[in-house]
Amino acid sequence: MKRILFVLMLVLLSGRERLWAQASVGYYPWSALLTVSTNAKKAIWLDTRLQTNSLFSSLSIDLLPMVNLKRGEVVQWYIGGGLRLNPLYRIADANADLITIDGYSMNVGVRIAPLKQNRRIQLALELNPYVKDKFDSGVLKTHFGLIYAFGKKKKTEIPVEQPAAPLQP
Numbered sequence: 001m002k003r004i005l006f007v008l009m010l011v012l013l014s015g016r017e018r019l020w021a022q023a024s025v026g027y028y029p030w031s032a033l034l035t036v037s038t039n040a041k042k043a044i045w046l047d048t049r050l051q052t053n054s055l056f057s058s059l060s061i062d063l064l065p066m067v068n069l070k071r072g073e074v075v076q077w078y079i080g081g082g083l084r085l086n087p088l089y090r091i092a093d094a095n096a097d098l099i100t101i102d103g104y105s106m107n108v109g110v111r112i113a114p115l116k117q118n119r120r121i122q123l124a125l126e127l128n129p130y131v132k133d134k135f136d137s138g139v140l141k142t143h144f145g146l147i148y149a150f151g152k153k154k155k156t157e158i159p160v161e162q163p164a165a166p167l168q169p
Contacts, residue, residue, distance in 0.1 A: 026124060028145030033062075040076065040111065040149065043068055047080070047107075060086045060102050074113050081106040084130070103138075105130040111147060122147040 022039040032053040038045045049062040066080035084102040109126035113119040124145045131138035 022149065022151045024122075024147050024149035026122075026145050026147035028124070028143045031141065031143045031145070033143065033145070035145070035147075037066075037147075040066070040068070040078070041071060059088050060084045062105065064105070064107055066107065073119065076111040077109075078111070079106075079108050101133050103130055103132045105141075109143075120149045120151065122149060 022041065024035075024037045024040055026035040026037070027033070028035065032051060033049045034052050035047055035049045037047040040047075045066050045068070047062075047064040047066055049064065051059055062082060062084050064080050064082035066078045069077040069079055071077075081104065083104060086100045086102050106129050107126055108128075109124060111122045111124050113122045115121055124143065124147050126141075126143040128141040128143055129138065130141055
């Protein structure tokens, strides 16, 4: 457990400028999840999710490394999986681990950028099987949300005027 957290922290801290340079934020209203992702246009990216309408002792954070299967201008297919951690579970149970692992999940999803004039606004659809930490129960979740991807503005090229050739007689 400690090794997993150490590796995750090392990945997050190394190259954090590159990871967050084109981050995205999103909200899945029916699942009540707030999400922050690294640059989802890269081959491998990280998505973190926080539940927004729960008791403090039930607030959990999902750490989900994702791999892009197919990327285009409009549609992006991805797959991934990860951990659901609960750093505040000690509020309910004083004998709990410092950081409690609630369970594990797989994600298969698609991000769609339907607006031609603004590809940063995206719709996200996901299938998300989730199992508890002891594999004694699970649930098949689906997510539908709205994503905004930050990014650098594209530089517009200014045409350089060429001097006119002198007229030759």
